[in-house]
Amino acid sequence: MxxxxxxxxxxxxxxxxxxxxxxxxxxxxxxxxxxxxxxxxxxxxxxxxxxxxxxxxxxxxxxxxxxxxxxxxxxxxxxxxxxxxxxxxxxxxxxxxxxxxxxxxxxxxxxxxxxxxxxxxxxxxxxxxxxxxxxxxxxxxxxxxxxxxxxxxxxxxxxxxxxxxxxxxxxxGCDPDGETGERHDPEPHVIPLAIKGAMDGTFTFNILGGDYDTPDGTPVRDxxxxxxxxxxxxxxxxxxxxxxxxxxxxxGTGRGYSVMELADAVSRVAGKEVPRVIADRRPGDPPSLVASAEKAERVLGWRPERSDLDTVLRTAWDWFQKEAS
Ligand SMILES: NC(=O)c1ccc[n+]([C@@H]2O[C@H](COP(=O)([O-])OP(=O)(O)OC[C@H]3O[C@@H](n4cnc5c(N)ncnc54)[C@H](O)[C@@H]3O)[C@@H](O)[C@H]2O)c1
Known part of the structure; x- marks a missing residue:
């Protein structure tokens, strides 16, 4: 039923x-x-x-x-x-x-x-x-x-x-078939903002904090x-x-990327530079958040199959290109 x-x-x-x-x-x-x-x-x-x-x-x-x-x-x-x-x-x-x-x-x-x-x-x-x-x-x-x-x-x-x-x-990322996607106004999330930097030559991507205790000083996320x-x-x-x-x-995926690495990856996927500056930290942001999702795999049989960074960014890029056209 x-x-x-x-x-x-x-x-x-x-x-x-x-x-x-x-x-x-x-x-x-x-x-x-x-x-x-x-x-x-x-x-x-x-x-x-x-x-x-x-x-x-x-x-x-x-x-x-x-x-x-x-x-x-x-x-x-x-x-x-x-x-x-x-x-x-x-x-x-x-x-x-x-x-x-x-x-x-x-x-x-x-x-x-x-x-x-x-x-x-x-x-x-x-x-x-x-x-x-x-x-x-x-x-x-x-x-x-x-x-x-x-x-x-x-x-x-x-x-x-x-x-x-x-x-x-x-x-x-966004639906690989382009049937739904991300649309927030104002948009506070890093991936859409970094993509906006690559799409719109006049927009500078702000990296919120460069002095965290992380490998390159910028926040790490999964x-x-x-x-x-x-x-x-x-x-x-x-x-x-x-x-x-x-x-x-x-x-999550068990793999973290810094926001600087994310901006580099958006540049690579988009084939266009993401103009960026290091700005002040945002209150309320932890330095690093990386998950072990071993339990979800073991109990629910879940695996993050589309979560390699390039697939996340490419599907988001395709959606934002479509939204802008
Ligand atoms: N986006 C992320 O990275 C993320 C990460 C962790 C958890 N979450 C959680 O996932 C959920 C969805 O997040 P999202 O990014 O899709 O947010 P979103 O803002 O895109 O979606 C939230 C939806 O809830 C609706 N809504 C809000 N308040 C409502 C209310 N009082 N009555 C009826 N509808 C209401 C909004 O209109 C919107 O459609 C949230 O609970 C969020 O806390 C999101």
């Missing part, structure tokens, strides 16, 4: 790629999004219900009508710098929003969930990060995600909700292709469907 997944935030970057992956894996997809940061034209793999996760009544009604087998919860605000300036909107949208969703799930008797968490919950660590690494977030965004994780676990135990929490490292992240979501639902216990998984 076909199963249905209710995707909050499915009009956004990771949510729309995941909607495609769910549909390919045979799930019916219903997106619930208030379009505050998403795009109607990226909702292509099932209907869109326009609504806010903070509206518990509307959400409960939608869940009672759709009767999904599982929730995939992407809806959130996700910008580190913005969270340093306006923590209140992060705690409201992410924490109160997730609580509202959990209340609606209890009311509508929905028993499975996959949640988008983040490497931002870990904070500053020198070694490779496993799921057992202590969570010590250094920005409100990461803190909001950590609180959500705890709420999901507590509601899960009290109300019999099985969950998979996925801690993504840096999402990058870039994972968004379509690989998307695949982890249907694998997570499949795992829960087979009776898997609630669990937490890192999604």
């Amino acid at each position: 076909t199963k249905t997944v209710f995707v909050t935030g499915g009009a956004g970057y990771v949510g729309s790629h995941s909607a495609k992956a769910f549909a390919k894996a045979g799930w019916e997809v219903v997106t619930y999004d208030n379009l505050s940061r998403g795009h109607r034209d990226l909702v292509k793999w099932g209907p869109l219900i326009e609504g806010d996760i903070l509206d518990t009544q509307a959400l409960t009604q939608a869940l009672k009508e759709v009767r999904p087998d599982a929730i995939a919860h992407f809806a959130a605000f996700a910008y580190v710098a913005e969270s340093m300036q306006q923590p209140e909107i992060y705690y409201r949208n992410n924490v109160a929003g997730t609580m509202s969703l959990l209340d609606a799930m209890v009311a509508a008797d929905v028993k499975q969930m996959v949640f988008s968490s983040s490497c931002a919950t870990y904070g500053v660590h020198e070694e490779m990060i496993t799921e057992a690494t202590p969570q010590q977030p250094i920005n409100p965004y990461g803190a909001s995600k950590m609180i959500c994780e705890r709420m999901i676990q507590d509601y899960g135990m009290a109300h019999d909700i099985a969950s998979v929490i996925l801690r993504y490292f840096n999402a990058g 870039y994972v292709h968004v379509s690989d992240l998307a695949d982890a979501h249907w694998r997570a639902l499949d795992y829960l469907d087979r009776g898997g216990a609630s669990d937490i998984f890192n999604l």
Whole structure:
């Protein structure tokens, strides 16, 4: 029997790629999004219900009508710098929003969930990060995600909700078929900004910090292709469907690149120089975030097959070229 997944935030970057992956894996997809940061034209793999996760009544009604087998919860605000300036909107949208969703799930008797968490919950660590690494977030965004994780676990135990929490490292790249992609306004993410530098001769790419304790002084991140992240979501639902216990998984590649290396790689893929300057550090940024995703491979059978840096950058480059044309 076909199963249905209710995707909050499915009009956004990771949510729309995941909607495609769910549909390919045979799930019916219903997106619930208030379009505050998403795009109607990226909702292509099932209907869109326009609504806010903070509206518990509307959400409960939608869940009672759709009767999904599982929730995939992407809806959130996700910008580190913005969270340093306006923590209140992060705690409201992410924490109160997730609580509202959990209340609606209890009311509508929905028993499975996959949640988008983040490497931002870990904070500053020198070694490779496993799921057992202590969570010590250094920005409100990461803190909001950590609180959500705890709420999901507590509601899960009290109300019999099985969950998979996925801690993504840096999402990058776009759908290799060009059907969906990344569109944030303003755009705070390094890959689109470095690509903008290569595409637009007048734009200078700011590298935020050159004095970190990393090999070249610029921050190191673990870039994972968004379509690989998307695949982890249907694998997570499949795992829960087979009776898997609630669990937490890192999604990354185990390989970090500095932002300087990233800019060089964009120049290589684009065949054009990325004009760049080293600017001040951004408050809230850890020096290095690199994942061990060994557990996701072992338990979910997930492998980041499209996450070599050139594939990430080439698929992003192709998308931004198309968007600009
Ligand atoms: N992009 C990354 O590198 C990354 C890394 C780690 C974790 N994440 C997490 O993945 C999820 C998706 O991130 P993204 O980069 O696709 O962000 P995004 O902004 O592209 O997508 C978020 C979507 O949620 C919707 N939304 C926000 N608040 C809502 C609300 N109150 N009600 C209904 N819809 C709402 C937005 O309109 C948007 O469509 C987030 O939870 C984020 O924290 C992203």
